[in-house]
Amino acid sequence: xxxxxxxxLLGSTFLFPTASYAxxxxxxxxxxxSTYSGDxxxxxxxxxxxxxxxIYPNMFAEIGYIDFGSASxxxxxxxxxxxxxxxxxxxxxxxxxxxxxxSSFVSFQGKLGLVMHHTxxxxxxxxxxxxxxxxxxxxxxxxxxxxxxSAQFTKEISGLVDYTYFGAAVDGRVIxxxxxxxxxxx
Numbered sequence: 001x002x003x004x005x006x007x008x009l010l011g012s013t014f015l016f017p018t019a020s021y022a023x024x025x026x027x028x029x030x031x032x033x034s035t036y037s038g039d040x041x042x043x044x045x046x047x048x049x050x051x052x053x054x055i056y057p058n059m060f061a062e063i064g065y066i067d068f069g070s071a072s073x074x075x076x077x078x079x080x081x082x083x084x085x086x087x088x089x090x091x092x093x094x095x096x097x098x099x100x101x102x103s104s105f106v107s108f109q110g111k112l113g114l115v116m117h118h119t120x121x122x123x124x125x126x127x128x129x130x131x132x133x134x135x136x137x138x139x140x141x142x143x144x145x146x147x148x149x150s151a152q153f154t155k156e157i158s159g160l161v162d163y164t165y166f167g168a169a170v171d172g173r174v175i176x177x178x179x180x181x182x183x184x185x186x
Contacts (some may be wrong), residue, residue, distance in 0.1 A: 024054040025186055028160070032179025034068040036087055038172065044069030046177055052097065060097040062113075066090070068175060082126040089119040089169050093144055104152075109162065111146035117169045142167030150183075158183045 027050075034046035050064025072086035095113025102108055117140045124133040148162025160181040169175050 026052050026158075026183045027186075028052060028062070028064065028181050028183045030160075030179040030181035032177050034071075034089075034175060034177045036068075036071050036089075036169070037174045037176070040073065042071030042073060042087065044071040046179065048177075048179065048181070052183075055096075058099045058101075060099065061094070062097055062111075063092075063094045065092055066177070068177070080128040082124075084122070084124040084126075086122040087119060087170070087173065089117055089175060091115050091117045091166065093166075095144060095146075099150065107150045107152075109148050109150050109160065111144065111148075111162070111164060113144050114141060115144045115166050116141050117166070117175070119169045121170055138170040140167075140169060142169075156185050158185065 028048070030048040030050075032046050032048075034044050036042040036044075046066060046068045048064055048066040050062050052060045052062035055061050068089040068091065070086060070088040072084065075083040093113055093115040095111045098110045100108045100110075117138070119138045119140070120135070121138065122133070122135050124131060144164055144166050146162050146164030148160050150158055150160045152158045160183060162179060162181070164177050164179075166175040166177065
């Protein structure tokens, strides 16, 4: 995993000079609801920051960081037993985005790429006289796929509402994100 991260980091040093010459680069800031599917489903508030640049007239490349937030479940029956289960994921991704204009104002966007998850899990079972806990870190690389609608408000500012599926982060828990994004084009 570390070798893959270092290779992606070194590869990006060759992409940044290319991106500086792009006519339509953008900075994206987003906020949304992330969902960890499993038993039970958990949701949290997520934030993202991304940089994208135009490759072809309707094709973009994008790299970004997402903090999916922390989702937890607490269960305390009257028997004096407490159960806590918490998950927190942060990810770095690289994706290709295709944009299909539906009108002069609205476009449909499709996204396909790779995501590197860094997930922390914490579980604790507490009895009246004893407790057990487990804290672990997991790293996984998965494919991501997404779709959304983009609206161009001005030459510099656009908005995007999208859904992205990020695959399994840990123990079969699949992450997805519905987000509202603001893009500044320069």
